[in-house]
Amino acid sequence: MTSRHLIVHGTVQGVFYRDWTVAAARNRGVTGWVRNRQDGTVEARLEGEEDAVETLIAAMHEGPPSARVERIDQNEAQTDGFASFERI
Template sequence: MPLANHLIIHGRVQGVFYRDWTVETARKLGLAGWVRNLSDGTVEAHLEGAADVVETMIEKMHDGPPAANVERIERSEAEAQGFETFERR
């Protein structure tokens, strides 16, 4: 069963290609799930995959694309939903 994590990313993460970067990076790593903007200026994501790959992705998400400035990431365990791919919502 894959590990699943729910994330809320805080900082300058909207309007800086953060979601597109997340989709591209997650797909390269073989993760499933989704990413979307929230109305409060944060980005929400759901990651599913092998524990070590999820950890690698979260480490990368602290940096994000060049224009982003991630202040912090709230992380909680989630139920795996069995997604086939990683998508932008």
């Protein structure tokens, strides 16, 4: 089990990036949350099997068609045992 904290930079608000992330995470069995930040970035916490989390992060670099991801800052995070993946 691994846990990551992400900050996604680029055109990621108003382009269904959070909803896309929820679906992508649930499809991979990753738990956690995603939310918009006031500075225009998107913040996420991901928990799951390492390969599932890495695959999701790779997909998040592309996101939905209207998104333009410039970069994703990521750090290891404490595992909190989330039950599902939610948009908050």
